[in-house]
Amino acid sequence: MFYIHQSSCISPQQTFKDADLTVLHGPVEKQLKAIEPTYDAIPPGVLRRMGKAVRMGAGSALPLLQEHGKTDGIIIATANAGKEDCVKFLDQIVQYEEGMLTPLNFVQSTPNAIAGQLGLITKNHGYNITHLHQGLAFENALMDADMRLAEYPDHQYLLGAVDDISVSSYTFEEKEGWHKQEDISNKDLYNADSPGSIAGEAAVMFLVNNIAAGAKAKLVAVDTLHSTDEHIIKERLTFFIQQHLQNNKADLLLSGEDGDNRLAHFYDMAAAVAGNETPIAHYKHMCGAYPTASAFGLWIACEIFKAGALPEHMTGSLLKVSYKNILLYNSYRGYQHSFMLVSVA
Amino acid sequence: MDRIVVTGIGVISAIGNNVAENRHALINRNCGMGKLEMFPSHFSGILPVGEIKISNESLQKKLQVHEPGVTRTSLLALHALQEALQESRLTPAEIAAYDTALISANTVGGMCLTDEMYHDSKKETGSSEYISSYDYGSINRFLQSRFHFSGPINTINTACSSSANAIMYGARLIKSGRVKRAIVGGTDSLAKFTINGFNSLRILSNEICTPFDEGRKGLNLGEGAAFLVLEKESEASSKKIYAALSGYANANDAFHASSLSDDAAGPYKVMKEALEVAGLSPADIGFINAHGTGTENNDLVESIAMKKLFSEIPPFASTKANTGHTLGAAAAIEAVYAILNLSEQEIYPAINFNVPITATGLIPADSYRKAELEHVMSNSFGFGGNCSSLIFSRA
Amino acid sequence: METAALKQQLKKQIVEFLNLISVNPDDIKDDEPLFGEGLRLDSIDSIELIVLLNREYGIVIEDPKEGRKILTSINTMADYIEKHRTK
Numbered sequence: 001m002f003y004i005h006q007s008s009c010i011s012p013q014q015t016f017k018d019a020d021l022t023v024l025h026g027p028v029e030k031q032l033k034a035i036e037p038t039y040d041a042i043p044p045g046v047l048r049r050m051g052k053a054v055r056m057g058a059g060s061a062l063p064l065l066q067e068h069g070k071t072d073g074i075i076i077a078t079a080n081a082g083k084e085d086c087v088k089f090l091d092q093i094v095q096y097e098e099g100m101l102t103p104l105n106f107v108q109s110t111p112n113a114i115a116g117q118l119g120l121i122t123k124n125h126g127y128n129i130t131h132l133h134q135g136l137a138f139e140n141a142l143m144d145a146d147m148r149l150a151e152y153p154d155h156q157y158l159l160g161a162v163d164d165i166s167v168s169s170y171t172f173e174e175k176e177g178w179h180k181q182e183d184i185s186n187k188d189l190y191n192a193d194s195p196g197s198i199a200g201e202a203a204v205m206f207l208v209n210n211i212a213a214g215a216k217a218k219l220v221a222v223d224t225l226h227s228t229d230e231h232i233i234k235e236r237l238t239f240f241i242q243q244h245l246q247n248n249k250a251d252l253l254l255s256g257e258d259g260d261n262r263l264a265h266f267y268d269m270a271a272a273v274a275g276n277e278t279p280i281a282h283y284k285h286m287c288g289a290y291p292t293a294s295a296f297g298l299w300i301a302c303e304i305f306k307a308g309a310l311p312e313h314m315t316g317s318l319l320k321v322s323y324k325n326i327l328l329y330n331s332y333r334g335y336q337h338s339f340m341l342v343s344v345a
Numbered sequence: 346m347d348r349i350v351v352t353g354i355g356v357i358s359a360i361g362n363n364v365a366e367n368r369h370a371l372i373n374r375n376c377g378m379g380k381l382e383m384f385p386s387h388f389s390g391i392l393p394v395g396e397i398k399i400s401n402e403s404l405q406k407k408l409q410v411h412e413p414g415v416t417r418t419s420l421l422a423l424h425a426l427q428e429a430l431q432e433s434r435l436t437p438a439e440i441a442a443y444d445t446a447l448i449s450a451n452t453v454g455g456m457c458l459t460d461e462m463y464h465d466s467k468k469e470t471g472s473s474e475y476i477s478s479y480d481y482g483s484i485n486r487f488l489q490s491r492f493h494f495s496g497p498i499n500t501i502n503t504a505c506s507s508s509a510n511a512i513m514y515g516a517r518l519i520k521s522g523r524v525k526r527a528i529v530g531g532t533d534s535l536a537k538f539t540i541n542g543f544n545s546l547r548i549l550s551n552e553i554c555t556p557f558d559e560g561r562k563g564l565n566l567g568e569g570a571a572f573l574v575l576e577k578e579s580e581a582s583s584k585k586i587y588a589a590l591s592g593y594a595n596a597n598d599a600f601h602a603s604s605l606s607d608d609a610a611g612p613y614k615v616m617k618e619a620l621e622v623a624g625l626s627p628a629d630i631g632f633i634n635a636h637g638t639g640t641e642n643n644d645l646v647e648s649i650a651m652k653k654l655f656s657e658i659p660p661f662a663s664t665k666a667n668t669g670h671t672l673g674a675a676a677a678i679e680a681v682y683a684i685l686n687l688s689e690q691e692i693y694p695a696i697n698f699n700v701p702i703t704a705t706g707l708i709p710a711d712s713y714r715k716a717e718l719e720h721v722m723s724n725s726f727g728f729g730g731n732c733s734s735l736i737f738s739r740a
Numbered sequence: 741m742e743t744a745a746l747k748q749q750l751k752k753q754i755v756e757f758l759n760l761i762s763v764n765p766d767d768i769k770d771d772e773p774l775f776g777e778g779l780r781l782d783s784i785d786s787i788e789l790i791v792l793l794n795r796e797y798g799i800v801i802e803d804p805k806e807g808r809k810i811l812t813s814i815n816t817m818a819d820y821i822e823k824h825r826t827k
Contacts, residue, residue: 044761044762045762045780047761048758048759048760048761048762049759074597079480079481079482080480086456086538087462087463087466089538089541089542090459090462090463090466090538091463092541093459093463093537093538093541094460094463097387098386098387098388098537098541099387100545100790100791100794100795100800101541101544101545101791102545102757102787102788102791103542103545103546103603103784103787103788104784104788106541106542106543106545106546107546107602107603107728107784109542110452110502110504110728110729111481111502112502112503112504112727112728112729112731113602113729115503115597115729115731116504116597116602116728116729116730116731117602117729119597119598119599119729119730120597120599120600120601120602120730122599123599124597124599125596125597125598125599125610125611125614126596126597127595127596127597128503128595128596128597128729128730128731129501129503129510129595129731130501130502130503131499131500131501132480132481132482132500132501132502133481133482133485133498133499133500134480134482134486134500136498136499137482137500140497140499140514143497143518143523144514144517146521147517147518147520147521147523150521151517168466171465171466171467171468172465172466172476172479174468175465175471175472175476176472176476176477224497224498225443225495226486226489226494226495226498227495232495335486545787545791546784546787547787547804601782601783602784603783603784604783
């Protein structure tokens with residue numbers, strides 16, 4: 001597919017600029033909240049109007065756009081961006097009984113505000129799009145970037161995913177039963193035999209193109225499907241592995257398991273398909289559960305290639321590694337599934 | 346390379362519940378704007394809207410939707426999608442195949458239920474049957490479960506140009522070989538949320554909108570849905586082909602969060618690039634379905650862009666004067682109209698137009714007529730600077 | 741309320757309402773233009789300020805173009821508020 005050159009990540013862990021994954025930061029009030037930097041790259045006149053998702057998206061993307069040459073377009077995935085302003089505007093509608101309302105919440109409630117603001121700040125007139133399809137928004141963004149790079153082989157794109165925890169998005173998920181009732185440490189996420197997960201958030205950005213030299217990683221393939229039938233998913237994952245992996249074996253399975261015991265059987269199936277010898281690592285205890293979390297998984301995969309090591313909290317024991325490829329499997333709420341294969345460049 | 350052709354179309358809007366009714370209304374200069382009646386709002390009777398006069402209950406009954414939590418946005422989508430699928434004669438097996446994509450756009454999701462959403466967003470109150478139906482992806486999830494789609498599914502939002510990008514994404518999935526066919530479109534229903542939102546920006550008119558008129562006072566919101574079935578021409582040899590999708594482009598105006606630049610950078614760029622993708626020159630375009638919202642900013646900037654690109658401006662009109670601005674559905678509905686321009690070889694007149702904009706002097710198509718049309722362009726521009734242009738060509 | 745106090749209150753309200761994070765209310769000059777140069781506000785801000793005048797002072801401005809004249813500077817805003825406030 002294409003090569004990943006630069007990456008940037010604002011998450012609940014120390015991932016922005018100098019990443020340090022050895023220390024695991026835990027949840028606060030049952031939420032894994034992003035460690036937000038001071039947003040030096042965002043002009044203050046613009047920052048004042050940004051909701052959290054736009055701020056995190058712009059804050060993570062701008063260093064890449066400003067420091068690494070020409071970018072031909074902006075491809076963003078988000079399922080929840082804008083929800084915070086959306087509900088603020090709803091509050092205005094109710095509070096002022098459809099009277100005189102301020103437009104800013106409305107303008108910021110549109111989920112394309114991240115890509116739009118990035119285009120505006122960097123004067124980027126190129127391709128600009130926002131993919132929203134829940135737990136497969138990021139995978140669609142990957143497919144979009146892949147198609148653009150096939151159509152315009154010398155282009156470079158900003159490709160990213162942003163979702164934030166807002167009071168309202170948290171309340172919606174809470175009412176839908178997607179959060180753990182008990183207040184647990186993220187260290188114990190995979191051992192708690194209970195429904196739900198810990199809410200999370202992150203902004204993850206990549207610069208991608210067709211140039212192998214100097215790349216962090218190569219995205220080899222991505223596939224998605226909607227199903228709740230484990231057998232169908234198993235069949236597709238098996239086919240995906242046969243199609244894209246020599247010896248039908250991945251060096252590592254990076255599992256999107258999020259501690260929700262209702263979804264555990266999907267991840268058990270993926271582990272079985274990957275095979276006994278394939279070690280498994282996790283990442284949702286770092287970023288929490290949110291629709292575009294697989295982007296954080298891809299960022300982690302790139303870090304694993306770079307660092308040649310996995311911190312203990314990801315696998316249960318510290319691993320020095322020299323992986324050539326990593327298979328990622330993620331399920332969103334049990335009805336959306338994605339597979340990614342990423343390899344060293 | 347095979348052309349990408351349209352083998353099915355479906356539409357529902359304030360001027361008709363299906364393709365035939367919409368065409369009839371366009372020919373007869375019908376305007377769908379009227380009083381907001383389907384939900385209570387302060388603005389009912391104050392702001393004209395393009396509302397579909399079918400209640401949710403009637404839609405549910407007609408479409409045999411019995412499951413809870415299905416919003417009007419989803420019902421309208423289903424209505425238009427069924428028509429498009431029927432037209433295309435796709436089998437259930439083809440619809441459910443791995444190589445069939447479902448790509449659609451919307452900008453309100455389940456927020457048409459503004460009051461329910463307000464209550465569901467608060468900790469203290471319980472949750473309604475719609476708790477999982479507010480987000481943008483919920484519409485495709487509903488359609489997916491109904492038709493058992495198993496190929497790529499995507500929901501796109503680029504504000505008012507959203508469904509143009511859904512159409513484009515589906516076409517590119519076919520072109521890249523990832524799928525054989527793509528069902529693409531958009532849907533949006535009227536909502537207190539958007540009525541108050543656009544009103545807060547002071548761009549809604551309290552009169553019937555008058556696109557490209559010097560005296561225009563703003564836009565009227567509308568609702569609707571439209572879907573197209575796109576297939577590779579080689580796969581559709583036995584079918585009725587309405588038109589081909591030959592060009593498309595997406596670019597950013599990079600000027601302002603909610604208005605277009607004075608020099609029309611974004612609108613000009615997409616029209617030009619869509620022509621390049623189609624391998625056409627400006628003179629090949631026989632008709633333009635303009636974005637033409639009826640706001641001061643859009644119509645002026647779009648006129649400037651057309652003047653910059655075309656040495657002789659082809660006949661053009663904005664059908665938003667008929668349907669209202671249907672936001673996430675607009676580009677898909679207007680794509681259906683552009684396809685009808687080609688398949689029926691006719692031009693639908695611009696309505697509600699009197700005096701050209703002083704600065705640009707452009708006069709939209711004034712009467713219904715038969716015309717030899719080879720290529721029709723359809724423009725869509727949105728908040729966030731998101732501009733798109735599509736070109737359809739004669740089958 | 742005296743004009744000077746009104747102006748000071750208005751500056752504070754503008755900074756809060758528009759979330760002008762890097763601006764100290766006391767640094768806004770009474771005669772400096774709010775739009776274009778000076779605070780560099782734009783069309784969305786002008787609508788926000790019209791809403792501010794409505795919510796805080798009970799002033800209704802229907803035409804945004806008329807609004808722009810009233811919103812030229814702190815001086816013009818304070819002047820208009822003193823003449824038209826209903827609360």
